[in-house]
Amino acid sequence: MDKNEKIITINQAKKQQKGPGNKKKIIGCIAGLLFLLCIILFAVFQTKKIVIKGNSHYTEGEIAAALKDNTYTGNGLILFLRNKIAPVKTLPFVDSVTITLKGTDQVTVQVNEKKRAGCLNYNGKYVYFDKEGYALEIYEKHYDDVPLVTGLNYKKIALGEKIPEKKTAVFEQILKITMAIDKYDLPVSQIHFNAEGKALLISGDLTINLWNSRELDLKLTELTGILPKMKGKKGTISMKYFTKDNPVAIFKKKK
Numbered sequence: 001m002d003k004n005e006k007i008i009t010i011n012q013a014k015k016q017q018k019g020p021g022n023k024k025k026i027i028g029c030i031a032g033l034l035f036l037l038c039i040i041l042f043a044v045f046q047t048k049k050i051v052i053k054g055n056s057h058y059t060e061g062e063i064a065a066a067l068k069d070n071t072y073t074g075n076g077l078i079l080f081l082r083n084k085i086a087p088v089k090t091l092p093f094v095d096s097v098t099i100t101l102k103g104t105d106q107v108t109v110q111v112n113e114k115k116r117a118g119c120l121n122y123n124g125k126y127v128y129f130d131k132e133g134y135a136l137e138i139y140e141k142h143y144d145d146v147p148l149v150t151g152l153n154y155k156k157i158a159l160g161e162k163i164p165e166k167k168t169a170v171f172e173q174i175l176k177i178t179m180a181i182d183k184y185d186l187p188v189s190q191i192h193f194n195a196e197g198k199a200l201l202i203s204g205d206l207t208i209n210l211w212n213s214r215e216l217d218l219k220l221t222e223l224t225g226i227l228p229k230m231k232g233k234k235g236t237i238s239m240k241y242f243t244k245d246n247p248v249a250i251f252k253k254k255k
Contacts, residue, residue, distance in 0.1 A: 045077040045104050054111040057143055058091055063111055066090035067097075076107045092136035093128070116146045118178040118191065122157050131179055133162045133171055144189070147181055149174055151193035173199060173213045180220035187227060203227055205234035205254070215244055222247055 050073065052060040067073050071088050082088065083099045090097060098110040117133075119126045119142065128137040128146065135157050142148060152170070157163055165171040174191060177199065181188050190202035201208040206227070210219055219239050226237065226249060234254040241248050 042075055042078075045075050045101070047074055047076045047079070047107050048105040049107070051102075051106065051108045052111060053108060054113070056113055057093065057116070058111070058113065063090060063094070063097075063109065066094075067109065073107070076101050076104065079107060093130075115182055116143065117175060117182070118147045118149050119143075120149050120152070120154065120157070120163070122154060127157050127163070129163055131175060133175055135159055135161060135163050147178055147188055147191050149178075149191045149193075169213065170197065173216065176213075176216055177201070177210075177220065180217070184220065184224045186220070186223055204231070206230055206237060207235075208237045209239060211238070211240045211242075215242060218242070218244055218247065222249065 050064055050067070052063045055063055064073075067079075067088065067090055070090055071079065071082055073079050079088075080099045080101055083097065088097055088099075093114045093116055095112045095114045097112070100108045100110070102108055114130060116128045116137075117131045119128045121127075122138070126139050126142050126148075127135050128139065129135050136159065138159065152165070154164065163171065170193065177188075177191055180186065186201075186203070188201045188203050188208075192200045192202060194200060198212070199210045201210065201223075208223065210216070219242055222239075222242070230237070230251070233251075236252045236254070238250045238252065241250070
């Protein structure tokens with residue numbers, strides 16, 4: 001044997017035979033299998049039915065249409081994974097949606113709606129705002145469980161922006177009142193600001209005059225006990241002399 005010749009073992013020979021071409025074949029096979037798997041999954045999980053649950057203000061049709069506008073809904077598995085990776089945004093007052101699969105052809109969408117803090121009448125339509133004071137939606141109809149704010153004039157309201165108010169304290173008062181209405185489940189349908197800037201709450205045939213924003217939280221808490229007792233009565237409840245030490249509300253019957 002020539003001294004320059006090398007002895008190659010069987011294992012070394014096998015390694016030499018495994019060139020770049022073999023690696024490419026393996027990668028190609030894996031890619032092909034993955035592609036085939038994707039085709040199978042795409043064919044199997046075809047959405048035939050979408051079930052909407054948890055919606056209270058939006059209709060099932062509105063939720064379904066919003067989903068289709070914002071993501072692909074034709075394949076349940078893709079929709080499920082898409083929502084897991086990056087939650088689907090649908091409508092302004094939908095906080096989140098949870099997607100679950102029922103079999104291979106049905107998708108269940110659990111909707112979690114955000115509370116509408118209140119609404120304003122603007123150009124013949126209703127502008128709904130959230131607890132931060134942002135105008136998020138303009139609708140032609142008024143939801144009965146959302147307090148309507150009246151007595152304030154607005155030249156311009158832009159969706160996605162905070163509702164403009166020259167007197168910041170006034171809108172802060174509105175937000176406090178609307179959040180308390182929601183928190184304590186107060187039966188208040190309207191918040192009206194009169195010419196003097198005083199907030200009047202309308203509850204059935206009762207008008208509650210808060211007079212000012214002092215002790216506002218206490219006044220609203222007190223109303224949780226007052227309003228149920230005054231159900232069916234007509235008149236005005238004045239909280240002019242209401243203080244922490246003197247929690248007095250005066251009722252004047254309507255003649």
